[in-house]
Amino acid sequence: MTDSRPDGSPDPALVFFCESRVMIDLRRRRPCRLDRAQAGELLNQARASVRLEDASGRLLEAVAIERFRPRQRIPDADFEPLRGIAAELDSESWQLLARSHSLLEWQRAHRYCGSCGHPTEALDGGHRRRCSNRDCGRLDFPRTDPAVIMRITHEDRLLLGRQPTWPEQRRSVLAGFVHPGESAEEAVVREVHEESGIQVDPASLSWFGSQHWPFPGSLMLAFTARAQGGEPHPRDGELARVDWWTRTELKAALEADRIALPGQRSVARTLIDEWIKGDGLHDNGLTQGRNNR
Numbered sequence: 001m002t003d004s005r006p007d008g009s010p011d012p013a014l015v016f017f018c019e020s021r022v023m024i025d026l027r028r029r030r031p032c033r034l035d036r037a038q039a040g041e042l043l044n045q046a047r048a049s050v051r052l053e054d055a056s057g058r059l060l061e062a063v064a065i066e067r068f069r070p071r072q073r074i075p076d077a078d079f080e081p082l083r084g085i086a087a088e089l090d091s092e093s094w095q096l097l098a099r100s101h102s103l104l105e106w107q108r109a110h111r112y113c114g115s116c117g118h119p120t121e122a123l124d125g126g127h128r129r130r131c132s133n134r135d136c137g138r139l140d141f142p143r144t145d146p147a148v149i150m151r152i153t154h155e156d157r158l159l160l161g162r163q164p165t166w167p168e169q170r171r172s173v174l175a176g177f178v179h180p181g182e183s184a185e186e187a188v189v190r191e192v193h194e195e196s197g198i199q200v201d202p203a204s205l206s207w208f209g210s211q212h213w214p215f216p217g218s219l220m221l222a223f224t225a226r227a228q229g230g231e232p233h234p235r236d237g238e239l240a241r242v243d244w245w246t247r248t249e250l251k252a253a254l255e256a257d258r259i260a261l262p263g264q265r266s267v268a269r270t271l272i273d274e275w276i277k278g279d280g281l282h283d284n285g286l287t288q289g290r291n292n293r
């Protein structure tokens, strides 16, 4: 198994995706980079691909296959959920895989023209799609959906919620998509009120940082803000539970494994961890460079 294409070779290294899973080298716990001979029959199952450059300028082709047939197994390799292995990956690998996954998912969702319904075809190494209907010719470009994620506090308490589909112990800060016609700041105030009934003090809103989130393609815009008080309760069905937690309660629940927080790679986790630490920066959001965490 190669780690990169041979120097001088015009062929990009191949990284395979199957739905939200990526093929990893089980011994090294890193994404497999295969050449065409190693990939073999897997290439026959390709439904989409996209070409990218890694941070060293090496060409890479991310390939999405329909399904993984065990008889075509690559030695010491298997598909594992990208979300599940995120915390194991170095920053560069994570960013490359996250970008690949978003682009492949965008391709999957844009196989047909949104104007006339004809099939589309990939151009520019998978970074554009064009309608095959000559009378239309509509071009589609990869999109990213803005979403807000916010750490809402009131005195020494943090607002955490659980979505109905999550395991019983899982909690996170509140989040939601920005609606057409509103600013990110307006989305924070609206989402918190819709999901929990809590009113945010708009004057307390502070920028925290942003993060691309590839499930399937969101730009998470993170804020901190203070609430005007009150007791939270689920209002719009987005949350099954929503509660205030003091630092003492949260630390005790973590030590006793009574609560599960988002993965280390997420800005949600950074927002929560920094509040638990109480490092003095957390309430005014005067922080930079968190988007690579």
Ligand SMILES: [Zn+2]
Pocket (backbone or CB within 6 Å): 113, 114, 115, 116, 117, 118, 131, 132, 133, 136, 137, 138
């Ligand atoms: Zn069209």
